Amino acid sequence: MRIFTSAAALAVGGSLALAGLIAPAAQAVGAVGADQECRSLGVANLYGEFIEGDDTHTPDAEGAVAVGGNANFTGGFSVGQELTAAEVDALPGKNALVVAGKITGNNTQVMKGNGIYGSKADGAVVQAHAGAVSQGASPIDFEAEFAKLRSAAAELAAVPQTAGATVQADGPKLAFTGGDAKYNSFTVDAVTLQGAKEIYLKVPAGAVTVVNVTGGAYDMAAAGTTDFHLWDEEKSAFVLDDKLRSAAGGAIRAKLLWNFPSATKVVKNSAAAWAGTVLAPNAAFDLGSGGPVNGSVIAASLTGKGSAETHHYPFTGCLPGTTVPTPTGTPTVPPVTPSGSPTAPVTPSATTGPSGTPGVPGTGKPSTSASASPGPSSSRSSAAPAAPSASAGPSAPSSTGDSLAHTGSGPVLPLAIGGGVALAAGGGIVLAARRRAARKA
Known part of the structure; x- marks a missing residue:
């Protein structure tokens, strides 16, 4: 019985001593975490199109749409599928x-969620399939958000290019190319970017990537x-980004911000599928x-x-360093459905005509992107530039947030030492208990 009592005392004593070591450590991490608060793009992070002014667009947006000005959806538009x-x-x-x-268009369909508008043009039709549509004041303060x-x-543009990261033109x-496991910042001028016909990005999966583009205008169609x-x-290869295929199951583009x-003014080439979010x-x-x-797309206005x-x-x-807090319910990365043949060329999708669902524009169709591919995919893969090994540069600044993966093993040794101290402290508690028992006897 004394053996069990001693073992229990040792366990309790060790636990108390270890708790005393862990608590200050947790507080220290919390203090660092306050400086490393994960910051996103605020309310804009919840919308696939977040537009300060007018949005003139057909045929659809798969995510949510928020427009601070007028919306012209003439020709049909579906939202939120x-x-x-x-x-x-x-x-x-x-x-x-x-x-x-004001909203204009005789066939605007809100597939999921509610819809709200300030006013409606004559003959405008807005319907919700799994919610309600109403007229009223905007729940978003666009001026403040923008x-x-x-x-x-x-602030993002002011972050220096990550040590060891490179931007290299080759014809x-x-x-x-960046090797930091947490955060890779690149800076490129608009003229250089729009002069490229093919863009390659090599960063570790899970890393946040921000490409800062300088200049007053960018036209992706300039060089095509x-x-x-x-x-x-995993594949040790570049993957042409598309609706049905993407590198690391979509994890790279989910953390890619242009x-x-x-x-x-920013112009997208009509023959391209642009990977990542545009700010x-x-x-x-x-x-x-x-x-x-x-x-x-987060912009002052949008046409499409x-x-x-x-x-x-x-x-x-x-x-890092932004002033917009993370909203609750920030979307997670949707999985990428395999396309069957990862090297098959992608052809433009026809989305302007009626869909399989009567009255709903842009739905009930194959949702492949319009990535114009000059020649077979296999030839493009072999032509991919030899990117440096993803091992360059120190870790990103601490302001990138503690939600990013910890890449070191710092806590292991202190914890091991703490465990030894805890056991010793537990033994001390047991010895003291035995001495008190002997004196009473």
């Missing part, structure tokens, strides 16, 4: 469609940029007439037609 229930719940008022001004977004864009190809290739570590802090808070954004953005869409791949990265 790919939203999850949790993502709908996280939206202000569960509104997958917010139009602060003030924060402009500040965030400027029609432009390669971004068509392909975005992302490095897949930042245009000073651009007033251009001062720009008129032209989606073109074909090919999607596989991410969100034909088969130009925004696909629901929201930004999930943790950003």
